[in-house]
Amino acid sequence: MALDKNFFQDVYEVVKLVPEGRVTTYGAIAQYLGLKSSARMVGWAMNQAHVVSGVPAHRVVNRNGLLTGKHHFETPQAMQLRLEQEGIIIVNDKVQNFDTLVWYPVKELL
DNA sequence: CGTTTGACAATAT
């Protein structure tokens, strides 16, 4: 984890730690980094995520379980497609069983 | 160098 200096780097590491078939939220990541409501920075970081390889940004959704950032993917369908590929059911751009699939780094890695 | 905005979230009205 190592919060060197790059906020983004930490975000990427946490996202990489997300288990397959599982999703996380911006707030969860922000919380894990010690912040409380700077989920926007996480979103910012994800904007750069497409530049970095190995960052499963498709596993990051908003606290509502909605695929808000699908538009930032190669194709808007890529996000939903990848999630479904991992066994996650997406309906109307929303993660089904989100409560069960959500993965909190603070809680799991603690 | 000051202002705006961004893949959000939590609180307040």
Add this chain to the structure above:
DNA sequence: GATATTGCCAAAC
């Protein structure tokens, strides 16, 4: 319950 406001940090303008 839904809309409006605030917080947070960094990058783009």
